[in-house]
Amino acid sequence: MVLAFVGVRRIFADRMEANGRNVSISAARERADKTVEQERKSLVELCRRLDEARRQALEDLAALRTAL
Numbered sequence: 001m002v003l004a005f006v007g008v009r010r011i012f013a014d015r016m017e018a019n020g021r022n023v024s025i026s027a028a029r030e031r032a033d034k035t036v037e038q039e040r041k042s043l044v045e046l047c048r049r050l051d052e053a054r055r056q057a058l059e060d061l062a063a064l065r066t067a068l
Helices: 002-067
Strands: none
Touching: none
8 A cells, every 4th residue: 555655656756747847848948939039030130231231332332433
């Protein structure tokens, strides 16, 4: 009887531990997903600014060639 109680108690303890790990893993995954999304948005903005700078550089080059 005592061994059965100890065994059942151990099963519940293992399940609680596993649930705790799952919660931690889920929280870490959510943080990682948010970080990836923020970095993706930063990269999109950087690409937009790069395209704008390239366009402006071509316009400036054309103006310089005209002036020369």
